[in-house]
Structure formats: structure tokens, C-alpha cells
Amino acid sequence: MSDxxxxxxxxAAPSWTLGLFFLAIFVAxxxxxFGFPQRARLFPMFxxxxxxxxxxxxxxxxxxxxxxADADTGLDLKADDDYGFAEAFRxxxxxxxxxxxxxxxxxxxxxxxxxxxxxxxxxTVMVGGxxxxxxxxxxxxxVLTVGLxxxxxxxPWPGGEIPGIHEWAQALLQTLxx
Amino acid sequence: xxxxxxxxLATIFGGxxxxxxxxxxxxxxxxxxxxxxxxxxxxxxxxxxxxxIVLPFTFTMDPQAAICLAIxxxxxxxTGDTVPAILFAIPGSNAAQATILDGxxxxxxxxxxxALGASYTASALGGVFGALVLALSIPIxxxxxxxxxxxxxxxxxxxxxxxxxxLSGRRPVRGLIVAFLGLFIGTIGADxxxxxxRYAFGQPYLFEGIPLIPLALGLFALPEMVDLCxxxxxxxxxxxxxxxxxxxxxxxxxxxxxxxxxxxxxIGALIGVVPGLGxxxxxxxxxxxxxxxxxxxxxxxxxxxxxxxxxxxxxNNSQEGGNLIPTLAFGIPAxxxxxxxxxxxxxxxxxxGPPMLTTQLSTTYTMIYALAIGNVFGTIICLMLGxxxxxxxxxxxxxxxxxxxxxxFLSAMVGGTRQFGDLAVLVAMGAVGWSMKxxxxxxxxxxxxxxxxxxIDRYFFISVxxxxxxxxxxxxxxxxxxxxxxxxxxxxxxNRKPPQSIIPKEVVERSADV
Numbered sequence: 001m002s003d004x005x006x007x008x009x010x011x012a013a014p015s016w017t018l019g020l021f022f023l024a025i026f027v028a029x030x031x032x033x034f035g036f037p038q039r040a041r042l043f044p045m046f047x048x049x050x051x052x053x054x055x056x057x058x059x060x061x062x063x064x065x066x067x068x069a070d071a072d073t074g075l076d077l078k079a080d081d082d083y084g085f086a087e088a089f090r091x092x093x094x095x096x097x098x099x100x101x102x103x104x105x106x107x108x109x110x111x112x113x114x115x116x117x118x119x120x121x122x123x124t125v126m127v128g129g130x131x132x133x134x135x136x137x138x139x140x141x142x143v144l145t146v147g148l149x150x151x152x153x154x155x156p157w158p159g160g161e162i163p164g165i166h167e168w169a170q171a172l173l174q175t176l177x178x
Numbered sequence: 179x180x181x182x183x184x185x186x187l188a189t190i191f192g193g194x195x196x197x198x199x200x201x202x203x204x205x206x207x208x209x210x211x212x213x214x215x216x217x218x219x220x221x222x223x224x225x226x227x228x229x230x231i232v233l234p235f236t237f238t239m240d241p242q243a244a245i246c247l248a249i250x251x252x253x254x255x256x257t258g259d260t261v262p263a264i265l266f267a268i269p270g271s272n273a274a275q276a277t278i279l280d281g282x283x284x285x286x287x288x289x290x291x292x293a294l295g296a297s298y299t300a301s302a303l304g305g306v307f308g309a310l311v312l313a314l315s316i317p318i319x320x321x322x323x324x325x326x327x328x329x330x331x332x333x334x335x336x337x338x339x340x341x342x343x344x345l346s347g348r349r350p351v352r353g354l355i356v357a358f359l360g361l362f363i364g365t366i367g368a369d370x371x372x373x374x375x376r377y378a379f380g381q382p383y384l385f386e387g388i389p390l391i392p393l394a395l396g397l398f399a400l401p402e403m404v405d406l407c408x409x410x411x412x413x414x415x416x417x418x419x420x421x422x423x424x425x426x427x428x429x430x431x432x433x434x435x436x437x438x439x440x441x442x443x444x445i446g447a448l449i450g451v452v453p454g455l456g457x458x459x460x461x462x463x464x465x466x467x468x469x470x471x472x473x474x475x476x477x478x479x480x481x482x483x484x485x486x487x488x489x490x491x492x493x494n495n496s497q498e499g500g501n502l503i504p505t506l507a508f509g510i511p512a513x514x515x516x517x518x519x520x521x522x523x524x525x526x527x528x529x530x531g532p533p534m535l536t537t538q539l540s541t542t543y544t545m546i547y548a549l550a551i552g553n554v555f556g557t558i559i560c561l562m563l564g565x566x567x568x569x570x571x572x573x574x575x576x577x578x579x580x581x582x583x584x585x586x587f588l589s590a591m592v593g594g595t596r597q598f599g600d601l602a603v604l605v606a607m608g609a610v611g612w613s614m615k616x617x618x619x620x621x622x623x624x625x626x627x628x629x630x631x632x633x634i635d636r637y638f639f640i641s642v643x644x645x646x647x648x649x650x651x652x653x654x655x656x657x658x659x660x661x662x663x664x665x666x667x668x669x670x671x672x673n674r675k676p677p678q679s680i681i682p683k684e685v686v687e688r689s690a691d692v
Contacts, residue, residue, distance in 0.1 A: 017617070018613060018614065018617050018619055019355070022355060022356075022359055025359070025362075026359075026362070029362055029377065032377060033376075036374060036376060037372065037374060039371065039372050039639075040369045040371070040372045040374035040376060041376075042638070042639065042642065043365060043634075043635045043638055043639065044362065044365045044376060044377075046638070047358055047361045047362050047365065047631075048358075048362060050358055051355060051358035051359060051361075051362060054351055054354050054355045054358060055355055057351055058349075058351045058352060058355055061349075061351060081405070081408060081409055083408070085613075085616045085617060088405075088408060088616055091408045092404050092405075092407070092408050092612075094407075095403070095404050095407040095408070095579070096404070098580075098583070099400065099404075099583060099605065099608070100605075102583065102584070102587060103587075103601050103602075103605055106587070106598070106601060107598060107601075111588070111591070115584055115587070115588070118584065119580060119581075119584055122580040123577065123580060126576055126580065127576050127577045127580065129577065137577070137581070141581060141584065141585075156596060157591065157596070158591070158596065158597055158598045
């Protein structure tokens, strides 16, 4: 393989990566769709078949005309920094970790307890805010969310996997008069 | 007809007084407009939840007052949702999705005030225009809507998808792939025709399909917050103060582009007539139209062109007028919020259908006036508060990101099914959305494909079941087919043209200085 075609394939690689991911989804969906009754699979089969053809076409196009380094996202929002994918991923690791922490927290101890605890941790560690500012912000957020969602919209938040802790949090809020 | 119009005016401005200082109908219109603004600005809540909240309160109200409250709310919902869309790239509702593409880059460039000013003005003009279209078109549109069957509705939805080729820059195939991925995700859950669970894998969460709000928030809001944290500054990377001005420039922008406002208003009102197509489709249609017709739009749209804000905002407000046409004239609600409005109307003993054009014509005109008044009032309020709202863009991103991420998580559950699965969808789509943004794959087509999927599925199924493949020869189907081919053809041809910037020199220089 010549240097030119090698670098061309390297540049197309990110397109391949996501294109192949979408292709895998479409193929898996196609296999599953064969198990549906004829009338139920009519539309999914049409969509998936066209999707597979389009991905294959895109991979060929990406090989022949690889996208430029500043890949055109059409009319989507563009990242306004100079990081490549891997570099941006490394830079974004702390915020990914915080987002992961929030979802794990909600899963374990439920929304009522996890969200304020997460906010306190975030403002203390990530923002470096003073205890007073952190407490005021979290209290304001709680009033908004508990007032708007709990009382007005009557939203039942999902409890956590750890048994009893959600009920304990609700009782604590009631005791505090929130 | 003139008597009915005058009688409706008397209802709005001359009815019983509220708290002794304002006519009741006018007062409830303004109150509804205010509530609509606030709820529209809260991501994941929007018009449907807002109307659902006030629905029980309207049962004991006077019919005219109840209708005015509801119409007032609907009139400003698409104005309020612009605030999170422009400032944080979070669509307050489906209708605000297209606004993000140019509104948020403007906010980043320090032109949040200008973008909001343009958006509010375009919303008001579009909304008033929609009310006007509603007033003029009721007697005309009835036979047209009745002539549409499932094949025509299917083709109309496909026309919306064909816009994706245009919306996907120099890689139209990517746009189509992503759109078909959205269509596929939309098939998850119970098949509305056969009741078979498709791709649910026995998970009760998936029986009703993937909810839209967690998917949309994950696709757009989380990636944007992550990228802003990576960048580590405020949303607008400019000295404090400069983002807060420019609202009047935005107002002037909207009036300067009056022809675009009118064209987008027409698109919004006409597409709003078609049941089920909804605000996001209307916004994308208007955006795509502006992209194809405005001078130099291909080079500047998506980078903070104010016309990319004006077109969808004008259209999504005028569509409320269009939505009211099938709701009132045929009793067919054009959207979920119209279904709730319909229930308010029915509870008060007003029967939609031909009577709304004959014996109840004054009620119809009351709605038209309420729609126009609500839009104008909402815009005045927004312009008054615009400076304070735009200040949010100058707050350092890290504390703001913490609050926004927590709010996004809660909104995903409120707008979803209130199960843990909503958060799984949010984070999964966040990961996919961030990768797509970084690797040059357009995200809007995925969302549009997902939204129209149930609609296309239903119309496709009915068309094939009822007509076999003979429906492909229906005259209206052929007309729309030609439009689809022309749209894709012009889109691909236009995308091949070399870029040539028409961003004003001073804006380019200021961006370079940041």
C-alpha cells in the first residue's frame, strides 16, 4: 500500500469507527427483526436495509474522499477547540467521571439524596467554592427541584438500589420541613 | 364573519374585569403567556406538561377565560424555550432544536443578546402571522386537508427527511445514515399496528419506546456541557458586558429579514396544519428553507448566522396558528398540546368542527386574538428581561455546568418515564452525541428521524395495507416525490460549491480576537 493511500485510510478511520459502530447496530437489528411477524417487521426491515446500504456507501466514500482534519459536521454545532478525539477524551475525563458519579449515585441511593450530595461534592472539589456559597447554591437548587418537581409536578423520583435509604431521605426532608 | 370578529374583540377587551383592573379574557391571556414563557424555558417541561398542570384549574373557569389562558400559554411556549437553546444548547422543547445551531454559536461569540432579540421578535412576528393565516385560511384549507390520505402524509414526512441531505453539509450520506438510525431507534417498543414488542428484549422500560426528552438532552445538552468544561471558560469567551447588549440589533435583524420571517411564517402555519408533524419538523423545514434560499447561507449557517435563528423561531410560533386549524375545524388535534387544548374546549361544551366556522365563529376569533396578543406580550417581557437573561453566558462554566448537569438529569426523568432507564438513555445518548460531534457526524438528523419514525411507520403500514403499492401513483404522492428529488438534488449540488465566507468582517475579527 502506498504512503498516500495509507494516510488516506488513516484520515478516514474516525468515520469508519463510528460508521462501523452504526453498521453493527443495523446488522444486529436486522438479525433480531427476522424474529418478528411479517407485518411487524415491515418498517424496521425497510429502515435497517437502507441504513446498511448507506453505511457501506459512506465507508467507500470515506476511503475514496477522506474527510478533512476539521471534519464537516454539516449544520451541527462544532467543537470550538483544537483537540483531536483522543486528546479531548483525556481532557474531558474529569467531567465524564462526575457525570458517571452522578448516575451511579442515583442508582445506589436514589435521586433525592444523590443529587444534593453530588452538588455539594462537585462545588467543593471541582469548583472550589466556599462552604457558604456551596450550601446556598445547593439549597437554592433543592428548593427549585423539590418545590417544582416534587410538589407541583408530583414527580416520584426513582429510589436507589440500597434498600431503605430512599425512604430515609424522604423522612429526613419531611423532618427538615422541605 | 365581521360581526363574529367584532364580538370576539368585545370579549377580549370588554368582558368582566379581573381583580377590577383588566378585562378577564385579556388578563388570562397575559397570565397564560407568562406561565408559557417560564415553563417553555425549563427543559423537559414545555407546553404539554404546562397545559397538563393548568388543565384541572380551567374546569371551573368561564369558557372564554379558560380558552384564553390555554391559548396564552401555547402562544409563548416556543418563545420561552429559546433561552436555554441559545444560552446552553439545551432545547427547551422540540421546536427549539433548530435554533441551537446558530443561536448557541452566537452566544459563544458574545452575541447572546442579539440572538435572543432576533429570536423574540421573529417569534412574535411569526406568531402574529400564524394567527393571521389561521383567520384567513379556515374556509380555504378544509378541502385540502381532507384530500390528504396516509400515502400523502407518508410522503410529506419523507420530504422532511430528505431535508437532512441538505442539513448535513458536505457529507449528505452521513446525515441520511444518522436519520435512518433515528428512524430505527423510533421503532423500539410496541408496534402501534400489531402490538408486537420490537427490540424490547423483555425490558418493561422499552415497551413504550425510548422517550424523546432523555434522548434529546443526551444528544445535545450533555456533549455541550462536556465541551464547555473542556474549554474551561464561560459560554461566551469574551469580556464581561459585551454579551449583554445587542438585543435591539437582534430586533432590527428580524425586521431587516422581514421576507424570511414571512416565508418561515407561511411554512410554519402550513405545516402546522398537518397533524403529527410537530414543532421540530416545522423548525427544521424553515431552517432548511432558509439555508437553501438565503444568500451565502451555506457558508455561514451553523456558525452563528442570525438568519438561522430567525427562520425556525418565526416558523415554530406561527405553527401554533396552523395547529389550531385541524384542531378547531375538524376536531383533529395536530399535536399533544392541541389534544389538551381540545379537552379544555370540550369540557366547556364547545364542540369542534363545522360549528367553529359558523355558530361558534366568535370563539374561534377570540382564540386568534389571544394568540396574537400572547405572542406580542411574551416578546415585550422577554425583551425587557433579555439583558438579565443574557448575563448567564458570562458566568464561569464550571459552577454553571454542575447545576445544568443536575438539572438535565432531573429534566430527563421529568420528561421521560421517571425511571432509572431515562438516565441510562441520557448518558448513552450523551456518549454517542459527543462522539458524533467530535468525529464529524451530524446529530440533528438522528433526532428528526426519531421524532417522525412512529408517524412514517404508521402511514407506511396503512398505505401498504390499504393500497398495496398502487399508492405510489397517487397524483399528490408524485408531486411530493418530485419535491423530494429536487430537495436532495439541489442540496447535494449546493453542498459541492466551495465555501465563501460572508460573515461580516467585524464579527470575524472579533471572533479571532477571542
